[in-house]
Every structure is written in structure tokens, then in C-alpha cells.
Amino acid sequence: MTLKRTMTLLLAGAAVTLSASVAMAQTNLRVFVSSQHRPDVWRKAFDMYEAKNANVKVMIETGGNTSEQQAQYLNTVMTAKDSSLDIMILDVIRPAQYAAAGWTVPFNDVLGSDAASAMKRYLPAYAEANTVDGKVVALPAFADAMFLYYRKDLLEKHGIQPPQTWDELAAAAKKVADAEKDPNLQGLSFQGKAIEGAVCTFLLPYWSMGKQLVSDGKLSFDKEAAVKSLKLWKDFVDQGVAKKNIAEVATDDTRKEFQAGNVLFAVNWSYAWGQFQGAESAVKNKVGVVKLPAVQGGQPASCLGGWEWGVSAYSNNKTEAQKFVQYLSSPEISEFMAINAALLPQFPEVYTDADVTKAVPWFANAKPVVETAKARPVTPRYNEVSEIIRTTVNGVLAGQSTPEEGATQMEGRLRRVLR
């Protein structure tokens, strides 16, 4: 009996050892993909790579549904020096921070001697966001920017052109509200909850006045512009253009309420377009999208979004992972994702590609918006900058502090972080 059992164990042990050595020849890559960016379509792109590279198996890990939640998860994995993740998708604001923490591997070696010219293929903003002190710390996955969505049917009905300025928007919203007399119809929806989106809420009018938050790594805070920006949003609430509880509204709330037909104008990212055209949408074929309005006498400004592929410094398969990321960050995959997932391309030429313009015609108009979109401050301490701005915006919109008080607090706290 015992002999038999020993033999069985030995055989089992041998089998395990054998299968392990088979697995040695194969590389398993584990990739973190944000759940809001169509992991199902990314999976198809991964399958295409596996088909060409028999020795590589790619597994998807996904979770969280906001940029903050995903960052919290990845921060935990990285501080634990966990080797189980090889590749992770990062919000455009994070590569600089991850590089400073030593959590990602630079691509300079695999990009060849002239990494800078390799990065020139991308839209300039993405080349910049992924390069820290000459090191390419991540490669762009896709682009994004904020747009103004509007109800084409309602504007046409009341003979209104899409607004060029925020004042025009307020006037248009009032005109439609007076005529429609629909208590459920909001004039404008934007992000007032203390989330990452509220940082862009603050920056849109601020940038539109030609001001910068950070110049040459130093804080260049313009208090007057900050007060005006906070006041612009607060006035929308006070005048009834935006709803009273706007301080509760997150990005996807804006999307859902617009999709339900309860919003005239909405500030949102490009992902909302696909959802508005979906089967469950009450506003299918009634939606227009244009660049965001400007402040009176200013230039229109949009917030640069987009996500990047980074390779973990704790990965055991860095070389294979970098090769895979180079494939993911190629014009072919960019085109594939534009057509199948409506993700904006990070390469300028993909916007005008015939197949892309056929699948997503509005991308042709999106290109100038993405090209002129401004990047949020690139700093390793971005999380602190973000927290200061979004809690202030949230507090002002909730009426906890006046725009003047908010701007003063913001300046004081930002000075401590960005000395």
C-alpha cells in the first residue's frame, strides 16, 4: 500500500516538474486594463498578438470603474513590489508619478538610439506626457479629450447654434428652458463631485483665459482667473442652468442623465459618444458634439485625457512585456481600437484613415480638439495637486466656501505642494 502511494506521489511530482518545464518556454503576461475602456475589445487585440506569438499568453485583469479607484489598486500592488502584474494601463496624469516612484521600466533601450524621434510619431501632447527627463516611461494606448455634447434636436427646434462661449451657452439654456417648460430638463451637466473630472472642470475656463497652473515646474497660479473660473460654475448653479446638487455629479452621472434625455448641454469625455448612440439611449441620433465653449474673449480649451501602457519594474518578463506594449501602441492597433471601441487614436494619421472615418465619422472633427487639448500639470505629486483642486471645486459648488475663499485656499495649499 505505502509503496504504491509513494509511487503515485513520485509520478505526480514528475508530472508537475515536466509541465513546469513546458511552461518555462512560454511567457505569461498579466495586463491590467481599466474596466471603462472596453477590456472586451482589448482582449481581441491581445488574441491577435497571441496568434502571431505562440509562446506568449496574455491574461487580462480589470477592476475599479474610476481612474482614482484603479490608481489606488495599482499603488497597492506596486508598493508591495508584487511581480504578478506585468503591464498596466495608466491615466495620462500618472506616468510621471510612476516613473518617479521607480515603478515602471523606461522604453529607451527597446526604442533604439533615438527614442525622441520614435515618440514624434504620436500626437505631441502624448509624446510629452510619457517622457520624463528624456526617458520614455510609458507608451500611449489611446487619446482622449473633453467635448461639449448637445441636443441637436432641441437646438434646431429653437433655432440656436451650438454656443461658442459659456455666456452663449447660459443664454441658450435659458431660452430652451423657458420654451420647453420641462422641470426635468437640465441646461448643463458637468462634474462637480470631488473626483478627477472636477480638476478639468476647474481648468477649462482657467485655461480658456490663457492662464497656466504650472510653468517650468513652478506654480504659476493666477488667482483672479481662478476666482472667475469657480464663479462661472457656481453661477450656472445659482442661475438654475445646472442642477442644485451638481456637487454630487460624477462623470458617468453626466453621461447617464444626458443619455436619459434630461440634459441639454453636457461636458464629457469621448467615451460618452458611443453610449449615446447605443440601443438603450433615449437620445440616439439627436446628439451633436463640438469643441468646448470659451470664456468671453478667450480661446476654447479642452482637458487632455488618454491612457498609457506602462511595464512594471517588478515584472519577471520585462522584455516580452515591452515587446507586447510596442505592439499595442502601434498605428494598426490604434486603428483597430478606433473602429471597434471608438477610442480616439494617439496617432494623427489614424484620424483620417478611410476605415476609421467610415466607422466613427465624428473623429475627423475630434482631431483638432485633441490636438489643442491641454495637459494637466505633469508632476510626480499630481495626486496632491488633484486633491486640492477637486475638493475646492466641490466645496465651492456645494456652497461651503465662496469662489474667492476657494481660490485663496487653493493657492495656499498648492504653494505647499509645488514649491
Place this chain on the structure above:
Amino acid sequence: MATASETTLVTTHNESGTKWWTRFLDPSERTLAVLLLMPAALLLTLIIVYPVCRLIWTSFQNLSLTSGVPATFAGLENYTLVLEDPVFWETTWNTVLITLITVPGALLVGLALALMANLPFNVKWPVRLSLLIPWALPLSFAGLIFAWFFHSEYGVVNDVLRRLGIEGVIWFNSANWAFAAICLTIIWKTSSFMALIILAGLQTIPRSLYEAADVDGAGRLRQFFEITLPLLKPAIVVALIFRTITALQTFDIPFTMTRGGPGTSTSTLAMYIHQNTVDFLDLGYGSALAVVMFALSMGVTAVYLRMIRAKG
């Protein structure tokens, strides 16, 4: 017989002084005690003593993962920064306020629930089950559920108010209402824990005391204050200690309900520590904050322990 001969054998070895380990075969009471305590002590060292020492050590360092520079010794710098930090004072005040409101609140509600559950119903399980459910629910679930309840447009609270003809408030738009919503949620969530401990205490009070009081002509109210409450004291103190310490560490419910908003008006000290370490990756500063919170909890525990000892 066998044991006796083994003992002799061991003793012989010991006398010859060769095998040191043989004394573990027949340990003295003292050695046995040390041996039996060893696993627990090792485990505690590993999961409590080591991390606490490491935390204190980190709190004296400039260690921020976003700075890109290695850690340097900072002395008391982090602690000076803590004392000068207005957000630290705000979050500490919020934490203390939550403790002062929710601990007595949960005690009163819990006591009432326990007395109700102890009534001589024929069927006891529905009452006891409804006591257990809030206790068994994870804190963050409770927070998320109540965040929906208090949502100004889609929430059930404002809906009920509207049906009663009262204009609801935008709960999370005002520091005071948001704070009230959080406190109500915490009281709902924690009073069942209080009730469970008090119920256990109630069941240890002998019936005969009440029967004797009936004979002596004491009313129900008198019975409650003269018999029930004094005999419940040990159970109440235990419940208070547990609840106060967890109240000082309040994190999940405000985190899931308001994320500390509007502004930072409902943020707690534990949330601020989490923000500095996990979000800002400033481990030195975060550790200093955690040491301060640790000291605060230790202080409160010491006060309670002294109270118990004085009673004993």
C-alpha cells in the same frame, strides 16, 4: 511504570550534562509556560510589534515615493508639519465629533434594541436576526447603501420626506447634513453590535431579582434603574471600549458615502492617513499621522482600563 522509567532516563542525561534539549521532554512548569506562549508571542511580534516599530521608524524619515530620492532621516520634521497642518486638525476634530456623537447614540439605540429583543416573545428569531444583519454587513456596503438612501434625487430618505410634505435637503451638499447622514449611518450600523453585547449581559441577570422586586412592590421603571442598569454595567463598559476604539478609526462609511466631502468637511483622521500614504505615497508624513492616531487610541484605551480597574 513507563513514565517513571522515562523520567529516570532523562534525569540521568541531564546529570551527565550532554543533551541540552532533553529538558524539553519533561519541562518544568515555567519552561512549559514559555513554550506554550512562544507561538502566540512570535505571531504577535510578527504582525503587531514589528509593524508598529517600523511605522514609528518611518515616521522619523523623509520618505515619499513620488520624490524619486531615497529616504533620509528627518527627525521630528514630520511631526512639526502634522501640528501645522490645518487638514490634520480638521480631520481629527471630525473624528472626535463622530466618536462623541455615534458612541452614545449607538449605546442608547443598542440598549433599546436589546431590551426589545429580551422581551418574552414567543418567536424570538426574527428580532434576533434583524439585530444580526446590520452587524454582519460589511462597513463599506453599509456606506454605499446609505449613500443611495441619502441621495438627493434618487434616495429613499428624500422620497419619504417628500411624501410627508417636507422638502428634503441635498444631504451631501452641506457639511452639516452630510455629517448628520454619516452619523445616522454609523449609529444604524453599530448599534446592533452594542445590542448584541448588552443582550448577552441582560440574559445573565437572574429572573428571581425581578420577582423579588415585584413582591416588594417596585415598578417597571424602578426595576430598570435599580436592577437592570447596575447589573448591565460590565457589559456596557466592554461594548463602549470596543465601540470607542473603532469609532476613532472611522474610515469605511465616510469614505464610501462622501469621500470626505463637501470639501474636506467629513474627512476623518483615518481617511487622511490613507490619503497621504496610498494616494500621495508620502509614507513618512502618513506614518507620523498614524503614530499620532495610535497615541490617541492608546490614550482613550488607558482611560477606559483605569475606569474598569477603579470599578473592580
